[in-house]
Amino acid sequence: MSAATSPSERRVSARIGAISESATLAVDAKAKALKAAGRPVIGFGAGEPDFPTPGYIVEAAVEACRNPKYHRYTPAGGLPELKAAIAEKTLRDSGYEVDASQILVTNGGKQAIYEAFAAILDPGDEVIVPAPYWTTYPESIRLAGGVPVEVVADETTGYRVSVEQLEAARTERTKVVLFVSPSNPTGAVYSEADAKAIGEWAVEHGLWVLTDEIYEHLVYGDAKFTSLPALVPALRDKCIVVNGVAKTYAMTGWRVGWLIGPKDVVKAATNLQSHATSNVSNVAQVAALAAVSGDLDAVAEMRTAFDRRRQTIVRMLNEIDGVLCPEPEGAFYAYPSVKELLGKEIRGKRPATSVELAALILDEAEVAVVPGEAFGTPGYLRLSYALGDDDLVEGVSRLQKLLGEAKA
Structure with missing residues (x-):
């Protein structure tokens, strides 16, 4: 065993060193940091309700x-x-x-x-x-x-x-x-x-x-x-x-x-x-x-809002050429395929992976999404629709504008 890999020299254990950072929390943290710096970023990264905890x-x-x-x-x-x-x-x-x-x-x-x-x-x-x-x-x-x-x-x-x-x-x-x-x-x-x-x-x-x-x-x-x-x-x-x-x-x-x-x-x-x-x-x-x-009244109100947002985000995503988004039946996530967009030119760049596409979307549209690589399936994006209706529409509208520019 070389000195570089000997237990006495290894600063972080192999077991812990092999763990990757939570991609969803990383995207959310980056979006919040950009917003704090004054950029109008809309985040679809974190999977948490935008409602306050019931009183x-x-x-x-x-x-x-x-x-x-x-x-x-x-x-x-x-x-x-x-x-x-x-x-x-x-x-x-x-x-x-x-x-x-x-x-x-x-x-x-x-x-x-x-x-x-x-x-x-x-x-x-x-x-x-x-x-x-x-x-x-x-x-x-x-x-x-x-x-x-x-x-x-x-x-x-x-x-x-x-x-x-x-x-x-x-x-x-x-x-x-x-x-x-x-x-x-x-x-x-x-x-x-x-x-x-x-x-x-x-x-x-x-x-x-x-x-x-x-x-x-x-x-x-x-x-x-x-x-x-x-x-x-x-x-x-x-x-x-x-x-x-x-x-x-x-x-x-x-x-x-x-x-x-x-x-x-x-x-x-x-x-x-x-x-x-x-x-x-x-x-x-x-x-x-x-x-x-307690009862589930507050839950029912949130579910009604999520259902409305679900229908909106699926409709708007499917209006983008090269994006295919099945209708989710639960939770508060949309998971569209963007495989047809990979390799196409978008504002001078040709993202080859959904990681590269997500980075391009954040830089050019100021919208934070999580690439499918984080979930074991490259070629997809995850968008949480647990955010306000206005932000949701604005965020997906930005995606429509940016991704609508894709060309072979």
């Missing part, structure tokens, strides 16, 4: 700040009253009956995802990851010692993978399949029949399923959310559900998520969290308790 949730947090009970350590796995409320909320919204002992409250959905993979993966275990995927999934798998195996779906199938594709990717090392519906970054929603087929396939082969239900309440039109362990009861002993308050209640900054799973796995993940972070902020947990215990 009754904020008031619950204010009261918690005044209560000395919450000034101290609490159980690492979460406030008992919050875990009980999450169990009730899960039954109400998903038809999935669980006990509070099957729940771990985490610092956002990201911690839940990492701890879930860390609890069940051994080095070399494979996880089937449908792509396009959210940027954090493969990084969490690798951090836990696992190997992500990508299965790609494109716009021709509405970004939904089939059982046949999953089966083709399965090997003797496969331990887990990731299932996300509604999806980030595509907004794809699986039908009940397709979801059931995937769940039954996992049961047949003894696989674990990690299902991310963070966008459960953001579905539109005729699409319906279905919870996999509720739909396929035989899966429950090998299923981990990840969820949180971030998207449903406009609480991205509060950092409260959770995982639901078999008791032994939840206990192991709780042990990990007890050493990593201890309990989630008590004030944030009390706010989450108010959120999951």
Whole structure:
């Protein structure tokens, strides 16, 4: 081993050094920095609602700040009253009956995802990851010692993978399949029949399923959310559900998520969290308790706005020659294909990749989008429509003007 690569000389571990920065957060940070510098940038990068957290949730947090009970350590796995409320909320919204002992409250959905993979993966275990995927999934798998195996779906199938594709990717090392519906970054929603087929396939082969239900309440039109362990009861002993308050209640900054799973796995993940972070902020947990215990009226109002914006952005994007945008059925993202624009001349440049195209769009149109490379599928862009209606129209109008100049 050369001196340059010896452990004593390596400043950052190979394991951590291999992690890439979150592309979505990087785009959002750059857009905000440009805006702070006075440039009229419109950002489609961050996946967070533009609404304030509902007032009754904020008031619950204010009261918690005044209560000395919450000034101290609490159980690492979460406030008992919050875990009980999450169990009730899960039954109400998903038809999935669980006990509070099957729940771990985490610092956002990201911690839940990492701890879930860390609890069940051994080095070399494979996880089937449908792509396009959210940027954090493969990084969490690798951090836990696992190997992500990508299965790609494109716009021709509405970004939904089939059982046949999953089966083709399965090997003797496969331990887990990731299932996300509604999806980030595509907004794809699986039908009940397709979801059931995937769940039954996992049961047949003894696989674990990690299902991310963070966008459960953001579905539109005729699409319906279905919870996999509720739909396929035989899966429950090998299923981990990840969820949180971030998207449903406009609480991205509060950092409260959770995982639901078999008791032994939840206990192991709780042990990990007890050493990593201890309990989630008590004030944030009390706010989450108010959120999951309350009604869904505020959620319905936000969903109505997102649905309106969804229809607007899809229509406007599809008016651009060379852009093809399937209609998303859930979440708050559009994921258009821009493959026909690559290599064409736009203001003196010929972007060969969607990374280069996204950079050109930011420089020339002052619009921030995330390139498909971040989600495992080059040739696409992700645009979050969780921003004001006026900014949305202005931003896509700028795209129409710039991309409309493309020529061979």
